Amino acid sequence: METLAVFILCGGKSSQMQSEKGLVLFQNKPFIEHIIKAILPISENIKLITNNKEYDYLTYQKIPDIILDKGPLGGIYTALSNSETEFNLILSCDIPLISTELLSELIAKHNQEAQITVFASESRMHPLIGIYSKKVIPVIKSAIDNDDLKMTNLIANVPHQVITIEESENFHLTNINSADELNDLNINLS
Numbered sequence: 102m103e104t105l106a107v108f109i110l111c112g113g114k115s116s117q118m119q120s121e122k123g124l125v126l127f128q129n130k131p132f133i134e135h136i137i138k139a140i141l142p143i144s145e146n147i148k149l150i151t152n153n154k155e156y157d158y159l160t161y162q163k164i165p166d167i168i169l170d171k172g173p174l175g176g177i178y179t180a181l182s183n184s185e186t187e188f189n190l191i192l193s194c195d196i197p198l199i200s201t202e203l204l205s206e207l208i209a210k211h212n213q214e215a216q217i218t219v220f221a222s223e224s225r226m227h228p229l230i231g232i233y234s235k236k237v238i239p240v241i242k243s244a245i246d247n248d249d250l251k252m253t254n255l256i257a258n259v260p261h262q263v264i265t266i267e268e269s270e271n272f273h274l275t276n277i278n279s280a281d282e283l284n285d286l287n288i289n290l291s
């Protein structure tokens with residue numbers, strides 16, 4: 102298989118965390134470095150979708166948002182518009198527990214008929230740990246034009262694949278939005 106293009110979304114307001122989310126420390130290391138570590142055994146073709154100079158210390162290519170302030174959907178739009186490959190791994194920057202094993206499972210189970218492939222348990226879906234086809238670019242563009250920025254609406258509108266996981270597996274896919282959530286995580290792991 103050709104090397105998979107991987108894009109990490111590092112934009113947004115981080116209003117709940119109150120500091121740049123991807124750079125929050127977990128086990129003495131910024132979130133984003135945990136994510137990069139999980140990706141590297143799979144692909145070195147990693148790009149960050151961000152307008153924030155705080156990520157300049159990382160040598161990976163950075164791509165600024167083409168359309169500003171449209172949330173993760175806008176970030177994915179920029180990622181796919183800059184990608185040369187049909188399928189792309191899209192990840193948020195606030196999932197420090199993600200593992201190479203889970204990412205490999207997503208890639209291995211991905212069906213090429215699907216334009217978006219994501220994990221979901223009965224209770225929740227993880228739209229920002231997914232494989233996205235460039236084919237969804239026009240669908241995202243029209244969603245942005247209509248100000249319909251909900252990821253679940255995008256997924257429902259295209260041929261997609263859900264990889265079903267047990268409730269207990271959600272833990273490693275959870276995104277950490279606030280200092281309280283990070284605190285809970287640290288307590289949970291101690």
Ligand SMILES: Nc1nc2c(ncn2[C@@H]2O[C@H](COP(=O)(O)OP(=O)(O)OP(=O)(O)O)[C@@H](O)[C@H]2O)c(=O)[nH]1
Pocket residue numbers: 110111112113114115116117118122150151166169170171172173175176177192193194195229278
């Ligand atoms: N490139 C890009 N990424 C974004 C944008 N908005 C959110 N993200 C990313 O999408 C992922 C999930 O975003 P949210 O949890 O909504 O993050 P947020 O908007 O920064 O945080 P809140 O203000 O607390 O909602 C994170 O990886 C963010 O960095 C955006 O406008 N552009």
Ligand SMILES: [Mg+2]
Pocket residue numbers: 113114172
């Ligand atoms: Mg948000």
